């Protein structure tokens with residue numbers, strides 16, 4: 001891995017806080033989060049449900065303003081939607097009336113005219129996610145895992161500087177989920193995108209990440225920041241590594257502590 | 264299912280309701296004949312059919328304004344209803360200022376207001392078409408609004424994240440997503456539009472099948488009333504069928 005100086009820092013969060021104003025009063029979603037993510041790092045965020053992971057990601061994407069603190073991407077303060085971020089959600093959120101190829105091109109079409117070069121890039125991405133043969137199909141003709149792969153290709157179409165994924169595999173069955181994890185790891189191996197990956201699966205987080213942040217509940221802050229020691233490219237066999245299990249148990253206990261500590 | 268089974272299931276769907284209708288008409292015919300009910304009270308279906316056949320050229324002439332005004336009312340309702348829904352969903356100011364009023368407007372017993380339209384617009388076509396729009400645009404507004412706001416929250420986030428304008432989000436996401444909903448509104452609107460025109464014809468008493476019914480009633484021509492109604496049903500069915508056909512085409516493109 002490259003040396004990590006200040007210049008190699010892609011995302012910097014300093015004492016970021018988020019309070020939602022709701023009709024029934026303010027809701028503190030993120031109390032105070034500080035972290036730095038180096039360019040090209042794949043970082044997972046683990047934490048109990050409702051601790052503010054999605055909120056944190058929306059703030060990084062510039063879709064929700066932070067109530068306090070500072071959030072920078074490549075040294076620039078986030079102040080609005082980050083066009084340079086590719087996003088994935090728990091649901092594929094594809095447009096059912098468009099073909100797979102046109103779904104991948106959707107982000108481009110929202111900004112400007114789709115060019116022949118964009119089309120070529122979309123086709124390349126569909127090959128990468130193994131959906132070339134399905135480019136003219138409608139989403140309803142695809143399985144859940146295939147739809148998420150379309151969403152992944154769509155997230156990558158603008159060659160984003162960062163990739164933000166909020167539990168993208170949570171709605172999939174266990175076997176498809178493992179396949180998707182492996183596919184994502186392979187794609188990361190070739191693209192080295194700076195990534196934030198939210199998940200509830202500790203194994204998935206260890207397998208995919210360079211670093212894992214654990215968020216605690218109330219007050220929600222980053223309670224742990226762990227570097228994953230395994231070399232890349234990752235093989236499924238890392239799960240057999242004794243350190244994998246050690247890390248797994250450690251993270252499990254850590255998450256358990258944050259939930260048990262909650263009021 | 265095999266092909267034969269499918270055909271049988273299909274035939275059942277068509278034949279069973281036809282059989283029911285036939286039984287009811289048969290019972291009606293029998294009741295009138297056996298009970299010797301006078302024509303002036305309730306003519307037999309056969310008498311109505313004969314009357315319809317005799318007066319068909321004349322009734323068809325009356326059907327022309329009724330049909331055209333229904334189509335006009337429906338078309339204006341469609342445009343107006345969709346435009347209002349877009350406005351209300353796009354602008355918070357419009358939503359807060361307009362929507363409660365549109366809903367309140369719906370609570371007015373609209374038929375009671377029909378005579379006012381004559382005062383304002385006279386007894387011609389404009390008055391009937393306006394009244395038709397007046398009672399048929401609301402289902403379009405509600406259905407379109409439901410469609411426009413049905414879009415997944417994360418998908419809308421994605422639209423903002425990729426730097427799409429509000430306009431683009433409407434054109435490429437919200438509006439296409441609303442198409443199936445819009446058609447469910449249009450199917451209600453087409454039947455309401457026809458009711459509006461008929462009520463208008465009752466009141467303006469100039470021409471049209473509604474007027475024919477009123478006229479026939481004044482002459483105690485029961486068979487003519489029922490013949491006019493039968494023709495109205497056919498026209499209503501054709502108009503509804505046309506909307507369903509458009510819906511089929513639209514759903515092929517925009518359906519899930």
Ligand SMILES: Nc1ncnc2c1ncn2[C@@H]1O[C@H](COP(=O)(O)OP(=O)(O)OP(=O)(O)O)[C@@H](O)[C@H]1O
Nearest residue numbers: 020022027028029048049050051052053054055056
């Ligand atoms: N738009 C909103 N308005 C008001 N409150 C919100 C909003 N979004 C989230 N919250 C609240 O903020 C808190 C954190 O929500 P968030 O969705 O960020 O949690 P999460 O860690 O992603 O949870 P999960 O693991 O279940 O996805 C919750 O209490 C939630 O109810």
Ligand SMILES: [Mg+2]
Nearest residue numbers: 053054055166
């Ligand atoms: Mg979440």
